[in-house]
Each structure stands twice: as C-alpha cells, then as structure tokens.
Amino acid sequence: xxxxxxxxxxxxxxxxxxTWGVLDRLLEDKDLxxxxxxxxxxxxxxxxxxxxxxIADGVTGARASLDALWADVARLTDFRLSAWMQPIFPGIQxxxxxxxxxxxxxxxxIAAQMFSPYSWGPAWKNPLEPVVRHLDFSRVCAIGGFRLFxxxxxxxxxxxxxxxxxxxxxxxxMASACLPTVFQAVEIEGETYWDGGYSGNPAxxxxxxxxxxxxxxxxxxxxxxxxxxxxxxxDIQNRVNEISFNSxxxxxxxAINFVRRLIGEGRIEKxxxxxxxxxxISDDDLMTSxxxxxxxxxxxxxxxxxxxxxxxxADRFLTEHRAKLTHESSFDLQALFx
Numbered sequence: 001x002x003x004x005x006x007x008x009x010x011x012x013x014x015x016x017x018x019t020w021g022v023l024d025r026l027l028e029d030k031d032l033x034x035x036x037x038x039x040x041x042x043x044x045x046x047x048x049x050x051x052x053x054x055i056a057d058g059v060t061g062a063r064a065s066l067d068a069l070w071a072d073v074a075r076l077t078d079f080r081l082s083a084w085m086q087p088i089f090p091g092i093q094x095x096x097x098x099x100x101x102x103x104x105x106x107x108x109x110i111a112a113q114m115f116s117p118y119s120w121g122p123a124w125k126n127p128l129e130p131v132v133r134h135l136d137f138s139r140v141c142a143i144g145g146f147r148l149f150x151x152x153x154x155x156x157x158x159x160x161x162x163x164x165x166x167x168x169x170x171x172x173x174m175a176s177a178c179l180p181t182v183f184q185a186v187e188i189e190g191e192t193y194w195d196g197g198y199s200g201n202p203a204x205x206x207x208x209x210x211x212x213x214x215x216x217x218x219x220x221x222x223x224x225x226x227x228x229x230x231x232x233x234x235d236i237q238n239r240v241n242e243i244s245f246n247s248x249x250x251x252x253x254x255a256i257n258f259v260r261r262l263i264g265e266g267r268i269e270k271x272x273x274x275x276x277x278x279x280x281i282s283d284d285d286l287m288t289s290x291x292x293x294x295x296x297x298x299x300x301x302x303x304x305x306x307x308x309x310x311x312x313x314a315d316r317f318l319t320e321h322r323a324k325l326t327h328e329s330s331f332d333l334q335a336l337f338x
Contacts, residue, residue, distance in 0.1 A: 003325050004213040006036040008204055009043025011177065011197045011245070012221030013295030014073070015287065016042025017303040019219045020066050021310020022281050023050055027059045029318060035213040038149040038162075038206050040196035043219070044176040045069060045132070048168065051148050052139040065135075070307075072131045074300045117184045126183055132170040141166045149206040151196030152176045155185055160199035160248075162206050182296065197245040204252040208274050215325050217317075219310075220282035222246055224336070238292030253278065257333035279321060280331040283313045 009019050023046060026032055034054075039047035046066065053065025117124055140148065143165075150163040152175040163172040175186035175193035185192040196202070207216055222242045230239045256276060262268040263275055286309050294302055321330035 002031055002033045004033050004035045004215075005325065006038070006207040006213045006216045007034055007047070008202045008207065008216050008218040009037060009039040009046050010201050010219060010221040010249075011039075011041025011043050011195065012287075013042060013179075014298050014302060015221045015290065015295050015306060016046060017070055017073075017306035018221060018283065018287075018310040018313075019043060019046045020070050020303075021307035021312075022219050022314040023066060023310075024063055024307065025311040025314035025318075027062055030059075034146045035211075036147040036149070036207050036209070038151065038202045038204065039176070040151045040200060040202040041177040042221070043202050044150040044173055044196070045073075047148050047150070048132075048135055048140045048173060051142075051145050052136045055139040055142055055145045056136065068134065069131070070303055072134055074298050074303055076127050076131070076298045117180075117182060124184060126174055126186075128174050128177060128183075129170065132173045135170075135173075137169065141168050147206075147209070147212065149203070150176050151200045151203045152178070152186075152193040153196055153199040155180075155192040155194050158199065160196065160203055161191075161193065162203060164206070198248075200248045200252070201245045202249070204249070204256075208276070214275070215277045215279060217279045217281060218249075218331070220280055220284075221287065223282075223284045223287050224250070225284065226288055234292055241292075253333055254337055257337055260329075260333070277325070277327070277329045278331045278333060279317070279325070279329065281310075281313050281317045283309050 007023075009016075012018075019042065034050075037047040037050065039045070046069070049065045049069040050062050053062035055061070056065070139145075148164065148168060150168050150172050152161050152163065152172065153159070154161050163169075163176075169188075171186055171188050174183070175188060176196045177183075178186050178194045180194045185194055187193075201222065204216060204218075207213075222245050224246055226239060226242075230236045256278060259268070260275060263270055286306075317330075324330045
C-alpha cells in the first residue's frame with residue numbers, strides 16, 4: 001500500500017546537501033508517494049530539482065536531477081563578501097579565515113556593516129542564477145506531480161510569500177535563497193524579497209491544503225537545540241541566525257500541538273480542524289559540529305559528507321518510524337514545548 005507524505009524542507013545554505021541525501025534515500029522506498037513539498041532557500045532548490053526530475057523520468061530522473069543541482073552548486077565560489085573581492089585582493093579569503101580564528105570580533109559581521117551586495121552596483125550578479133536556470137521550469141511548474149510551494153519574505157511587509165505553480169520562476173527560487181547580507185534583494189512584480197527563512201523555514205501551512213497528505217516530514221538543517229552556550233563572535237552570530245530562522249517554524253509547530261491537544265481533550269470535534277502528524281529527520285550532532293562558515297562555502301567534500309549523513313538519517317527514520325506514518329506523529333511536540 002502506498003503511503004502519501006508531505007515534505008517540509010528547511011534552508012541552510014550549503015548544508016542543504018543533507019536534504020539531498022534524505023530525499024535520495026526516501027526515493028528508494030517504492031511505497032512512499034510525495035503529495036506536497038514546502039521548501040525555503042536550499043530546501044526550495046531541492047524541491048524544484050526533485051519535482052523536475054520525477055516528472056522527467058520518475059525516481060531515476062529525480063535522483064539524477066538532485067545530483068546535477070548539487071554538482072552545479074559545488075562549482076560556485078564562496079558566497080561571502082570576500083569572494084566578491086577575490087579578483088581585486090588575491091588571498092583575501094585565507095586572510096578572512098585567519099582573522100575569524102584570531103580576532104575577538106566577527107569579520108563577517110564587520111564586513112556586513114561596511115559593505116553590502118549593492119556596493120558593486122550593476123556589476124553584481126547573483127551567483128545562484130546559473131544554478132536555477134539549469135532547472136526545467138516547464139516541469140517544476142507542471143500541474144502533474146506533487147504540489148510545490150516556495151517561500152520568500154517580502155522586504156516591505158515582512159510577510160511570507162508562497163509561490164506555487166507557474167509563479168515558481170528562477171527569480172522566485174533566488175528570492176527564497178536571498179540572504180540580505182550576501183545577495184541583492186530579488187524584485188518580482190514590483191515587490192522585493194529576501195530569504196524565506198525569516199518568515200517560515202519552511203512554511204508548513206501550505207501543506208494543510210485539501211487533497212494533500214496528513215503526514216508532514218520536516219527535514220531539519222538548523223538545530224532546534226544547542227546544549228553549549230556560543231562564545232565566539234561567529235558562533236554567537238550563527239546561533240542568533242538559527243533562532244531567527246527557526247522562530248516561525250516553532251510558532252507553527254506550537255499551533256499544531258495546541259490543536260492536537262484540544263482534539264485529544266475533546267474540546268474540538270475531530271474533523272473540525274486539520275489534524276496532522278509531524279515527523280522530523282535531522283542530525284543535530286553533525287550540524288552542531290560544523291562551522292557556521294561552511295553554510296556559505298560550497299565544497300564537494302562537505303556535500304558528500306552531508307549527503308551520506310542525510311541518507312543515514314532518513315534510513316534511521318524509516319527503520320524506527322515508518323509504521324507510524326498515517327497513524328501518529330513520531331516527533332514529540334509535547335516534549336519540545338514542555
């Protein structure tokens with residue numbers, strides 16, 4: 001019997017290669033069918049590549065499409081400001097690395113306050129553009145296949161914008177992955193957008209649509225919990241970003257937990273509100289061990305490590321929780337919120 005699931009794919013820069021591994025492993029389970037995908041930033045790129053590949057050639061096409069996506073990303077240079085200055089100041093990336101280790105301040109934080117992606121004016125080009133334009137958008141936007149939702153944040157209003165169907169263009173994907181200190185805001189239909197992680201990483205509410213599955217599998221890139229207090233400038237900055245990018249997701253999970261509790265207590269009749277089962281695939285031990293700078297530093301070796309970790313995490317999930325799909329949540333929301 002085929003089990004229908006929804007996927008919620010977090011963003012996290014280069015760490016999104018972990019999700020590549022998760023999807024690669026889930027595709028091997030012939031009894032799983034993806035009904036909907038909500039993705040932000042790297043999660044949106046993974047979702048788009050997955051859909052295009054599935055429509056082109058089923059599971060074989062999906063795995064090939066994801067492989068091609070991350071091969072394209074691996075060919076990019078470092079996304080940080082130092083990469084823009086490399087042609088002018090050879091060796092600045094190595095200098096930046098050493099300064100991060102030696103100075104009691106964040107060189108990236110200082111650079112972000114002194115320079116912006118707009119400093120280069122019309123000479124600036126979005127490094128993700130050639131990556132997203134390699135995707136076949138006739139398939140990404142196709143009516144067939146699973147429903148794909150891409151989240152971005154409206155700079156003017158601060159609200160989440162969900163792109164779907166023919167709205168998912170190369171610009172929409174670049175908007176979803178637009179870190180404001182690294183990329184220029186992406187303009188779409190007169191509005192400008194930043195990374196979707198600020199308003200939903202990823203947004204879960206599109207997956208409540210009629211006809212979609214009752215199970216949502218969240219692929220987590222940004223750790224929800226860290227036991228150690230960050231003390232270095234870059235670690236502090238990284239944890240602030242993690243908390244910021246997880247806040248909207250935690251709000252949605254709290255709402256799901258509240259509804260489930262009301263239904264369990266008999267205060268709401270079953271069927272009046274959507275009761276979803278929540279699952280989580282993650283590897284917090286790995287993610288907390290990685291330097292924050294690796295999120296912006298594409299590396300084939302890192303990608304391979306993350307892909308294998310993602311495959312292993314998905315395999316553990318299937319072994320331990322496969323039977324819970326369609327029946328109950330495997331992620332303990334009550335424990336998360338106390």
